[in-house]
Structure formats: structure tokens, C-alpha cells
């Protein structure tokens with residue numbers, strides 16, 4: 001659905017995108033993450049045809065986005081800095097964009113309900129909260145029932161309730177429509193909740209891309225369970241019962257300094273069994289360290305934890 005091939009975009013002396021190739025299949029949901037200034041907004045602007053790449057090619061639904069209005073019929077875009085005339089009501093804002101895109105008026109009411117603003121349509125948008133404004137922006141992006149939805153940091157600056165409300169709408173839209181979503185964010189829990197894929201951009205380059213699971217796995221494929229015990233007897237008894245629970249699985253605990261440590265393959269049944277056994281031995285504390293998306297993204301941006 002989206003194909004970017006060796007895309008370059010330079011502003012003055014800055015390589016905003018420095019040879020980025022990325023493919024997003026139809027119906028997928030991609031989280032675009034990365035450092036500030038990584039090139040995320042630039043990529044959106046190329047995907048929506050607001051600008052052309054200096055080199056390489058971009059195709060959305062097989063269309064070159066700079067090729068007239070055709071791509072705008074297929075793509076809904078919520079820019080990072082979307083703002084509307086404060087004196088216009090929500091309905092008027094939608095009506096304005098609906099006219100521009102030739103969408104029928106009844107869709108405006110439906111869309112306001114879809115984004116959770118069913119009763120706010122007759123109010124001037126100057127009185128909308130930040131979250132309401134973003135949801136109105138999403139409604140504008142949904143006009144014309146696009147195949148592709150591009151959301152540039154849609155929840156930046158929203159409070160937790162606003163983030164939840166927005167993300168629930170995105171989830172519902174994905175359930176109800178066959179739409180391909182690209183969403184940029186600095187919040188990785190959002191990617192885990194809403195996206196099946198993740199791409200990490202940094203300094204104009206794509207550092208990694210894959211399913212959320214694949215990218216997370218790059219941070220390691222082991223879970224470490226560490227349990228702390230008050231005295232040597234408790235630790236010895238715990239070691240015995242954990243060994244019994246994991247018998248034959250080649251995962252003996254390490255025991256030292258009042259602690260029992262287990263290293264286990266992530267997602268294996270051994271993790272559940274070991275945790276069950278550990279909890280039954282009544283430890284003072286239990287810690288579970290597993291590969292997570294945050295570590296994987298940090299590693300992708302700065303391999304080996306290099307200072308930047």
C-alpha cells in the first residue's frame with residue numbers, strides 16, 4: 001500500500017531523509033518512532049504529496065503522491081500542527097473540508113460520532129479542548145473514507161484521558177474499516193497498543209523496521225527472573241522447589257547473595273512455570289526483566305548504548 005524506495009530529502013544542509021526505504025502492506029498499522037528531528041514529519045509530507053523527494057520514489061496505493069489530487073482521495077492526513085478557524089463550529093469545519101473533497105453532508109454527523117464528538121458539532125472549535133481538536137482533526141482525515149490514514153504525533157500534548165480517548169477511536173476505526181495506518185509517536189506503549197509494525201527513524205535514516213514482536217526481540221530473547229529471600233534456608237528451599245518445577249529443562253537457577261536468578265527463553269512455558277514456583281516460595285521480592293520495545297528502540301538508535 002505504501003512503498004518508499006531510497007527516498008532522500010534535504011533542507012539546506014540537513015538531510016531530513018537520507019535514503020529511506022520502507023514498505024507498509026495494505027491493512028497494516030505502522031508506528032513511526034524516533035528521535036526529534038528524525039525525519040518523521042518529512043516522510044508524512046512526502047507520503048501526502050505536500051513535497052516531492054529529491055531522489056528515490058514514493059508510492060501510495062500505487063500512486064505518486066505528487067501526481068495531482070489522486071492521492072488525496074485515498075489518503076487521510078492529520079498533521080502534527082493541525083488547527084482550525086476558532087470561530088467555525090465542528091460541523092462547519094467538517095463541512096468545509098467535505099465540500100473540498102466532495103463528501104456528502106450526512107457523513108459529517110456520522111464522523112462526529114465516530115470520533116466521539118456527537119454533541120459538540122454545533123460548538124465553535126475555539127472552545128474545544130486539545131483532545132477534542134485532535135479528534136476533529138481525525139474526523140477531517142477520515143472524510144472520504146481513505147484507504148490510508150497518516151497521523152503525525154496525534155496525541156502529543158494530550159493528557160492521559162485524552163490519549164486514551166483518541167487511541168480508542170483509532171482502534172475502532174481500524175476494526176471497522178480496512179484502513180492502513182501510519183502513526184508517529186514518541187510513546188512506545190501507543191505503538192504496542194495500536195500498531196502491528198514499528199519503524200525506527202533516526203537522523204534521516206531508517207534504523208530498523210519489522211513487526212513489534214520482531215523489533216522487540218532484537219533487544220534480547222531471554223527473560224530474567226530474580227527473587228530475593230530473607231535467609232539461607234528460605235533460599236535453599238526455594239532453589240529446590242524451583243529446580244523441581246523446571247526439572248529436565250536445562251534452566252538451573254543461579255544462587256548467590258540471597259538471590260535466585262533464572263534466565264529463560266522469552267515466551268516459553270518455562271517462564272510461567274518458574275514464576276509460579278518462585279511465587280509459591282514466598283520471596284521478599286521478585287523482579288522480571290524481559291526485552292521490551294523501549295530497550296529495542298534505544299538500541300536501534302544508539303547501538304551498544306553509545307553516547308550521542
Ligand SMILES: Nc1ncnc2c1ncn2[C@@H]1O[C@H](COP(=O)(O)OP(=O)(O)OP(=O)(O)O)[C@@H](O)[C@H]1O
Pocket residue numbers: 011012014015016034035036037038039040041042043
Ligand atoms: N521546511 C524545512 N526547512 C528546513 N529544515 C527542515 C524543514 N523541515 C524539516 N527540516 C529539518 O529536517 C529534519 C527532520 O525534520 P522532521 O520535522 O521531519 O523531524 P521529526 O522526526 O518529525 O521531528 P519531531 O519528532 O521533532 O517532530 C530536522 O532537522 C528539521 O529541522
